[in-house]
Amino acid sequence: MKLDIRTILFMAAFMGPLMAFVLLSLRRNYPVSVRGLGWWAGGTLVIFIGIVLVALRDILPLLATVWGGNSLLIGGTLMWLLGTEKFLGLPTSLRTTGALVLVASALLAYFVQVQPFYEARVTVIDTTLVMLIVLHSHRLAQHNRFDFSGRFLVLSLMATACAWVVQGAGALSGYTEGNAMVSNNFNAVISAVLTCCTLLTLIGFVLLASERVRDEFERLATKDSLTGALMRRAWDTAAQLEMDRCRRHGRDLSLIAMDLDHFKQINDTYGHLAGDKALIDFVVRVNTHLRRQDQLGRLGGEEFVLLLPETSQNDAVVVAERIRAATANSPAHPRYTVSMGVATLQPSDMSLQHLMSRADAAMYRAKDQGRNQVVTQ
Numbered sequence: 001m002k003l004d005i006r007t008i009l010f011m012a013a014f015m016g017p018l019m020a021f022v023l024l025s026l027r028r029n030y031p032v033s034v035r036g037l038g039w040w041a042g043g044t045l046v047i048f049i050g051i052v053l054v055a056l057r058d059i060l061p062l063l064a065t066v067w068g069g070n071s072l073l074i075g076g077t078l079m080w081l082l083g084t085e086k087f088l089g090l091p092t093s094l095r096t097t098g099a100l101v102l103v104a105s106a107l108l109a110y111f112v113q114v115q116p117f118y119e120a121r122v123t124v125i126d127t128t129l130v131m132l133i134v135l136h137s138h139r140l141a142q143h144n145r146f147d148f149s150g151r152f153l154v155l156s157l158m159a160t161a162c163a164w165v166v167q168g169a170g171a172l173s174g175y176t177e178g179n180a181m182v183s184n185n186f187n188a189v190i191s192a193v194l195t196c197c198t199l200l201t202l203i204g205f206v207l208l209a210s211e212r213v214r215d216e217f218e219r220l221a222t223k224d225s226l227t228g229a230l231m232r233r234a235w236d237t238a239a240q241l242e243m244d245r246c247r248r249h250g251r252d253l254s255l256i257a258m259d260l261d262h263f264k265q266i267n268d269t270y271g272h273l274a275g276d277k278a279l280i281d282f283v284v285r286v287n288t289h290l291r292r293q294d295q296l297g298r299l300g301g302e303e304f305v306l307l308l309p310e311t312s313q314n315d316a317v318v319v320a321e322r323i324r325a326a327t328a329n330s331p332a333h334p335r336y337t338v339s340m341g342v343a344t345l346q347p348s349d350m351s352l353q354h355l356m357s358r359a360d361a362a363m364y365r366a367k368d369q370g371r372n373q374v375v376t377q
């Protein structure tokens with residue numbers, strides 16, 4: 001099968017506006033907190049206008065195709081990077097990367113118009129593209145949680161960078177015959193690979209944005225907006241699953257019921273906002289003592305419950321004591337303390353509610369005995 005380069009590039013150019021349209025539609029419909037979609041869409045359009053210009057070599061003047069086309073290709077790649085920086089909430093690198101792109105474009109103009117020099121042009125174009133793409137992957141790898149879409153996008157970008165390196169090496173070794181539009185196997189295969197990599201990168205953007213929206217909805221549905229602890233229903237579900245699992249495997253499971261002391265007084269004395277701050281501080285302190293599998297839930301007001309899978313009563317008391325000490329010694333203002341009740345799963349516990357009521361009973365004994373203490377059931 002013979003691949004025609006211009007057909008490949010025109011197909012890629014057709015795909016560009018379509019993908020830009022998809023990204024712009026997402027931008028319209030997704031919450032404003034999902035940023036960067038406009039830059040990704042704009043970059044896609046710019047890249048594909050660049051591809052059309054490059055494909056029109058031998059038809060339009062060299063300055064328009066080689067300089068104009070490749071400058072747009074580089075500019076669009078920069079816009080993708082800026083979109084990802086916006087998406088990740090990072091400060092933009094426009095000053096440095098923009099300067100890099102301007103220098104590359106000026107050098108390109110020089111090697112097209114003033115001192116025509118094919119190998120120098122290839123070096124400038126491919127080096128700039130690879131630098132931008134590697135920086136892009138690096139930003140993602142450093143700042144994105146490594147979920148599926150993040151990994152997918154990094155791999156697509158790395159594949160694109162590798163394809164540009166191969167294109168550059170091939171061009172410098174004479175495989176492009178001094179013109180990437182010459183119909184030969186090397187040019188055709190590398191154009192097809194670059195087109196596929198670009199499409200994969202665009203799919204990566206869509207996946208990344210969708211995953212962010214899913215995460216946000218999940219967070220809204222499960223996490224308490226003030227403290228970030230699990231809301232009652234989400235905690236109940238997680239606790240029930242964990243309780244069933246521990247029962248099946250005959251493992252320990254403990255609960256700690258926690259209630260901030262004299263919280264009404266804190267609100268009345270320092271105001272509701274100060275009370276909120278104490279709640280946030282409490283959750284921050286608790287979180288520093290948790291393992292991945294532990295789940296903190298806010299049952300309402302100043303009442304919390306902590307699920308500790310595979311934890312014996314003695315170990316749960318150690319955790320509770322650490323939390324009690326950390327809150328009592330917190331530098332936060334106003335000062336606050338917490339009373340805690342520990343209960344560990346027994347064969348006689350008929351349900352999660354039964355176990356919770358035992359932890360609650362222990363916590364009320366801690367209140368009765370003077371607060372700021374841990375009591376076991």
Ligand SMILES: Nc1nc2c(ncn2[C@@H]2O[C@H](COP(=O)(O)OP(=O)(O)OP(=O)(O)O)[C@@H](O)[C@H]2O)c(=O)[nH]1
Pocket residue numbers: 226259260261262263264265267271272273274275276279300301302367371
């Ligand atoms: N600031 C703030 N206060 C809240 C929130 N939710 C509930 N509260 C307040 O928490 C207080 C709870 O008071 P009580 O149930 O009387 O308990 P307490 O004062 O902590 O007394 P003990 O539990 O016996 O130590 C009430 O004044 C509620 O208005 C919240 O999200 N933020």
